[in-house]
Amino acid sequence: MGVRSVAISACGRGKIDTGVRWMAVRACGAAVAAVVALLSAAIALHWPPLHAVLQRAFSLHSAHSTKDMENFFQLVRNIVPALTSKKHKGQDGRIGIVGGCQEYTGAPYFAGISALKVGADLTHVFCAREAAPVIKSYSPELIVHPVLDSSNAVEEVEKWLPRLHALVVGPGLGRDDLLLNNVRGILEASKARDIPVVIDADGLWLIAQQPALIHNYQKAILTPNRVEFGRLWEAVLNSPVDTQGHSDSVLKLSQALGNITVVQKGEHDLISDGQQVLVCSQEGSSRRCGGQGDLLSGSLGVMAHWALLAGPERTNGFSPLLVAAWGACTLTRECNHQAFQKYGRSTTTTDMIAEVGPAFSKLFTT
Amino acid sequence: MGVRSVAISACGRGKIDTGVRWMAVRACGAAVAAVVALLSAAIALHWPPLHAVLQRAFSLHSAHSTKDMENFFQLVRNIVPALTSKKHKGQDGRIGIVGGCQEYTGAPYFAGISALKVGADLTHVFCAREAAPVIKSYSPELIVHPVLDSSNAVEEVEKWLPRLHALVVGPGLGRDDLLLNNVRGILEASKARDIPVVIDADGLWLIAQQPALIHNYQKAILTPNRVEFGRLWEAVLNSPVDTQGHSDSVLKLSQALGNITVVQKGEHDLISDGQQVLVCSQEGSSRRCGGQGDLLSGSLGVMAHWALLAGPERTNGFSPLLVAAWGACTLTRECNHQAFQKYGRSTTTTDMIAEVGPAFSKLFTT
Numbered sequence: 001m002g003v004r005s006v007a008i009s010a011c012g013r014g015k016i017d018t019g020v021r022w023m024a025v026r027a028c029g030a031a032v033a034a035v036v037a038l039l040s041a042a043i044a045l046h047w048p049p050l051h052a053v054l055q056r057a058f059s060l061h062s063a064h065s066t067k068d069m070e071n072f073f074q075l076v077r078n079i080v081p082a083l084t085s086k087k088h089k090g091q092d093g094r095i096g097i098v099g100g101c102q103e104y105t106g107a108p109y110f111a112g113i114s115a116l117k118v119g120a121d122l123t124h125v126f127c128a129r130e131a132a133p134v135i136k137s138y139s140p141e142l143i144v145h146p147v148l149d150s151s152n153a154v155e156e157v158e159k160w161l162p163r164l165h166a167l168v169v170g171p172g173l174g175r176d177d178l179l180l181n182n183v184r185g186i187l188e189a190s191k192a193r194d195i196p197v198v199i200d201a202d203g204l205w206l207i208a209q210q211p212a213l214i215h216n217y218q219k220a221i222l223t224p225n226r227v228e229f230g231r232l233w234e235a236v237l238n239s240p241v242d243t244q245g246h247s248d249s250v251l252k253l254s255q256a257l258g259n260i261t262v263v264q265k266g267e268h269d270l271i272s273d274g275q276q277v278l279v280c281s282q283e284g285s286s287r288r289c290g291g292q293g294d295l296l297s298g299s300l301g302v303m304a305h306w307a308l309l310a311g312p313e314r315t316n317g318f319s320p321l322l323v324a325a326w327g328a329c330t331l332t333r334e335c336n337h338q339a340f341q342k343y344g345r346s347t348t349t350t351d352m353i354a355e356v357g358p359a360f361s362k363l364f365t366t
Numbered sequence: 367m368g369v370r371s372v373a374i375s376a377c378g379r380g381k382i383d384t385g386v387r388w389m390a391v392r393a394c395g396a397a398v399a400a401v402v403a404l405l406s407a408a409i410a411l412h413w414p415p416l417h418a419v420l421q422r423a424f425s426l427h428s429a430h431s432t433k434d435m436e437n438f439f440q441l442v443r444n445i446v447p448a449l450t451s452k453k454h455k456g457q458d459g460r461i462g463i464v465g466g467c468q469e470y471t472g473a474p475y476f477a478g479i480s481a482l483k484v485g486a487d488l489t490h491v492f493c494a495r496e497a498a499p500v501i502k503s504y505s506p507e508l509i510v511h512p513v514l515d516s517s518n519a520v521e522e523v524e525k526w527l528p529r530l531h532a533l534v535v536g537p538g539l540g541r542d543d544l545l546l547n548n549v550r551g552i553l554e555a556s557k558a559r560d561i562p563v564v565i566d567a568d569g570l571w572l573i574a575q576q577p578a579l580i581h582n583y584q585k586a587i588l589t590p591n592r593v594e595f596g597r598l599w600e601a602v603l604n605s606p607v608d609t610q611g612h613s614d615s616v617l618k619l620s621q622a623l624g625n626i627t628v629v630q631k632g633e634h635d636l637i638s639d640g641q642q643v644l645v646c647s648q649e650g651s652s653r654r655c656g657g658q659g660d661l662l663s664g665s666l667g668v669m670a671h672w673a674l675l676a677g678p679e680r681t682n683g684f685s686p687l688l689v690a691a692w693g694a695c696t697l698t699r700e701c702n703h704q705a706f707q708k709y710g711r712s713t714t715t716t717d718m719i720a721e722v723g724p725a726f727s728k729l730f731t732t
Contacts, residue, residue: 083652083711085633088592092654117712122656133496137503140472141657141714357712365710 075318076327077364079303079310080119093120093302096164097171098148098157098186099201100127101179104172105134107201110291110349111171111298112142117356118331120302124164126157126186128179131172149178154185161189165305166196170203171294180206184213191217196304196321200297204228208235216258221304221321223263223297229253246270247277261321263300265293269329273319278326284333285340291349292332295356300328327364334359441684442693443730445669445676446485459486459668462530463537464514464523464552465567466493467545470538471500473567473660476715477537478508480664483722484697489664490530492523492552494545497538515544520551527555531671532562536569537660546572550579557583562670562687566663570594574601582624587670587687589629589663595619612636613643627687629666631659635695639685644692650699651706657715658702665722666694693730700725 081092095115100108108131112123125135125144132146147156167190169183183206190197196219199207204224207214208231214220224232233241233249236256243249250270254262259274269280307320307327315323332352338359339351447458461481466474474497478489491501491510498512513522533556535549549572556563562585565573570590573580574597580586590598599607599615602622607615616636620628625640635646673686673693681689698718704725705717 085650085652087652087654088632089654089656089658116655116714119711121654133500136471136500139716140475140504141655141716142472143469143656144471145469357709360712361710 072326073330073363075315075323076303076330077366078314079307079320079323079327080364081306081309090121090163093166093305094122094124094164095120095298095301095305096157096160096167097123097125097298097301098127098167098169098183099171099173099203100125100131100135100144100148101172101174101176102128102130104174105131105138106291106349107172107294109135109138109142110294110353111168111200111301113139113353114295114298114356115168115302116141117353118299118302118360123298124160126153126160127172128176148182149176153182154189157186158189161193161195164195166198166301168198168200168297168301170199170201170206171297173202173206175202175205180209184210187213191219194219196301196308197221198223198297198300198304200224200293201228204232208232211236211257214257214260217260219304219308219321221261221263221300221325222257223265223293223300223325225265225293229264232257247272247279251277261319261325263296263325263329265296265329269333271322271325271329273322276318276322278322280326280329280333282330282333282337284336285347287336287340287345287347289348292336292352295335295349295352296328296332299331299356300325303328330363331356331359334363438692439696439729441681441689442669442696443732444680444682445673445686445689445693446730447672447675456487456529459532459671460488460490460530461486461664461667461671462523462526462533463489463491463664463667464493464533464535464549465537465539465569466491466497466501466510466514467538467540467542468494468496470540471497471504472657472715473538475501475504475508476657476660476719477534477566477664477667479505479719480661480722481534481668482507483719484665484668484726486668490526492519492526493538494542514548515542519548520555523552524555527559527561530561532564532667534564534566534663534667536565536567536572537663539568539572541568541571546575550576553579557585560585562667562674563587564589564663564666564670566590566659567594570598574598577602577623580623580626583626585670585674585687587627587629587666587691588623589631589659589666589691591631591659595630598623613638613645617643627685627691629662629691629695631662631695635699637688637691637695639688642684642688644688646692646695646699648696648699648703650702651713653702653706653711653713655714658698658718661701661715661718661722662694662698665697666691669694696729697722697725700729 097108097112108125108127112125115123123142125142126148127135127144127146128149129146132144135142136144147153150156169187173179173183187197198221200223204222230241233253236253241249247270250262250264250272251274254260254272254274261273264270271278303324304321307324310320312320335352335355338355339347343351463474463478474491474493478491481489489508491508492514493501493510493512494515495512498510501508502510513519516522535553539545539549553563564587566589570588596607599619602619613636616628616630616638617640620626620638620640627639630636637644669690670687673690676686678686701718701721704721705713709717
C-alpha cells in the first residue's frame with residue numbers, strides 16, 4: 001500500500017493505474033467477498049495511515065498529488081459541454097427538482113438555482129401547492145409547478161418528463177404520506193423513461209422504506225449524509241452500519257442496491273458504483289450550515305445529464321455517473337471553501353451559491 | 367455580392383445603399399417572387415461566404431464594419447427620446463405586459479423590468495390571479511393586475527389600454543384555454559386602438575392557432591425562436607420550414623402574415639417587415655439560459671413605442687419597427703455579452719438585466 005495512491009484490484013485488471021490518485025475496488029463475482037473482507041481488515045488495522053493517504057491523495061493542497069489529481073479534473077472537464085453559438089435554449093440542460101412542502105421551501109430553491117448556475121438552461125420545480133409561491137418568490141429564474149400534493153401529481157409531472165434531462169428528488173420533500181406516495185409514482189415514471197435521478201434528503205427516507213423502488217436502476221444516484229446512510233444501510237442490509245465513512249461501506253451499500261451510484265457525504269465524500277470507490281477530499285471548510293446538500297444535488301442533476309451525454313469514452317472508461325458525482329462533490333466543497341474565506345462562521349448556503357460560477361471556472365474551465 | 371455589404375433591390379430604388387451594412391430586399395408586387403427565388407438560390411449556393419459577410423457586416427468587433435455599423439446605431443439613437451426636465455411621468459413609455467400564469471411568473475417580470483430599465487416610466491403586468499402576488503414580490507417597480515383569468519379579463523385590460531403606449535403579449539402566458547381566449551380579446555381590442563403589440567412565447571402559440579388575429583396588423587411584431595418560427599411557418603404556409611435562419615424564410619413569413627414585422631431569434635437575429643431583412647449579429651455569448659427572450663420582448667415594447675413616435679423621418683425611411691427591433695436585439699445581445707464576461711457559464715437572466723443600463727449607454731447614448 002503505497003503512500004502516493006491506494007489501488008486495489010480484485011481481478012488484477014481494469015483502470016486502476018491510470019495515474020489518477022483514487023481508491024478503486026473492482027469487484028468480480030465471488031472473489032470480491034474475500035477481498036472486501038481483507039480490505040476491511042486492512043482498513044481496521046491501518047486506519048491512521050490510510051486516512052493520511054486519502055487526504056494526500058485528494059487534496060489539491062498536497063504538493064505531491066497535484067499532477068495526478070489534474071487527470072481526474074480533466075475527466076470532469078471532458079463531460080462539460082462546449083458553449084457554442086449553434087445551440088438553442090434548453091440544450092445544455094432542463095432539470096426537474098421534486099420537492100418543496102409546507103415546511104421546506106429553501107431546499108428546492110437551492111437545488112434549482114444551483115443547477116442553473118452550474119450551467120443548466122432551465123429548471124422546473126415540482127412542489128406542494130402551498131410551497132409554490134414562496135419558492136417562486138426566491139427567484140424569477142425558476143419555473144415552479146404547484147402539483148406535488150394534488151391527486152393527479154404523477155400525471156402532472158409525467159407530462160413534463162419528455163422535456164427533462166434529469167430529476168433531483170428529495171430537496172425539501174418532507175415525509176407526508178401523500179407526497180411520498182406521489183413521489184413513488186414519479187420515480188417509477190422516470191425509470192420507465194430512463195431519466196437519470198439524483199435522490200437526496202427525504203427522497204432517501206422513501207428509498208429506505210422501499211429500496212425496491214430504485215434497486216438496480218443504473219441511472220440513480222443516492223447522496224446520503226451520515227444519518228441517511230445509516231438508515232439506508234439498515235434497511236437494505238438488515239444490520240446496523242459498522243464503519244461509517246469507510247470505502248467498504250459505500251461499496252457494499254451500492255452493491256446491495258444493485259450497483260447504483262452512492263455518494264456518502266462526510267469529512268471526505270466517498271462515491272461508489274459497486275465496482276469502484278472514489279474519494280473526494282477537495283478542501284472545503286468546517287462550516288456545516290443547512291442547504292449545502294441541496295447545492296450538491298442540484299449540481300449533480302445537471303452534471304449527471306452531461307456525463308451520460310458524454311458517455312464512458314469521454315470519462316476514460318469510468319462510469320460517467322461516478323465522474324459526475326466526483327465533479328459535483330468537488331465543486332460543492334470548493335464553493336464552501338471560497339465562501340468560508342469571505343464569511344467565516346457566518347457563511348450560509350446563499351453565500352456558497354454565489355461562488356458556483358467562480359468555483360466552476362477555477363476547477364473545470366480550461 | 368460584395369464583402370462589405372449585401373444589398374438587393376428588386377426595383378432598383380430605395381434606401382439600399384445608405385452606407386449601412388445590412389441585407390435588404392425591397393419587394394415590389396409581382397416582381398418579388400422571382401427575386402426571392404433567385405435570392406434563395408444565391409443563398410443556397412453561397413451560404414458560407416454570405417454567412418461570413420453577415421458576420422462581418424454586423425459584428426462591432428470587425429475593424430472593417432465599425433464605421434458603417436455606426437450609421438445604424440445612429441438610427442436607433444434617433445428614436446430614443448431626449449430626457450428633458452419638461453416631461454412628466456409616463457411620457458417616455460407606459461408599457462403593458464400580458465402574461466403570467468400558475469407555472470410561469472419569472473417571464474413577465476423579466477419583460478416588465480427590462481422595459482423599465484430601457485427607459486419606460488411605468489409598466490403594467492396583466493396576469494392570472496395566482497401569479498400576481500409572486501410577480502409583485504419580485505419587484506416593487508411593477509404594477510400588477512390579477513385579471514387575466516377572470517371572466518371580464520378583456521374589459522379589465524381594455525380600460526387600461528387608453529393609457530398604454532405598447533403591449534408585450536406572451537411572456538409566461540402558458541397554454542390554458544381560458545387565458546388564451548382572453549388574450550385573443552385583448553389583441554382585438556389593442557388592434558382597434560392601433561396600439562403596437564410585441565408577441566412572444568405562448569402568445570405565438572396563439573397566433574399559430576389563429577394567424578388571422580394578427581394578419582396585416584402593421585403595428586405587430588412577432589419574436590419567434592427556432593421552434594416558434596417553425597410552428598408559425600407551418601401554420602401560415604402549410605408546409606414544414608425548409609431553411610431556418612435564412613433571410614428568405616423570415617422575409618416569406620412576414621409577407622405571408624401581411625408584412626408584419628418578424629424577428630427570428632437565433633445565432634444571428636433576422637428581422638423583416640416583408641420588404642427588407644436586417645441582420646443583427648452583435649456579439650452576445652453562447653449562454654442560453656431561459657428568460658433572455660423576455661428581456662428582448664420587454665425592451666422591444668418600449669423601443670417600438672419610441673420608434674413609432676419618432677416616425678420614419680427619424681429612421682432614414684426604414685420602417686420604425688425594424689429599427690426598434692434591431693435596437694432591442696442589439697441591446698439584448700450586448701447584455702448577454704457583458705454578463706457573460708462577468709459570470710461565464712453561471713450567467714442567468716437576472717445578471718443580464720443588471721447590464722441593461724450600462725449596455726444601453728454604451729450602444730445608444732451619444
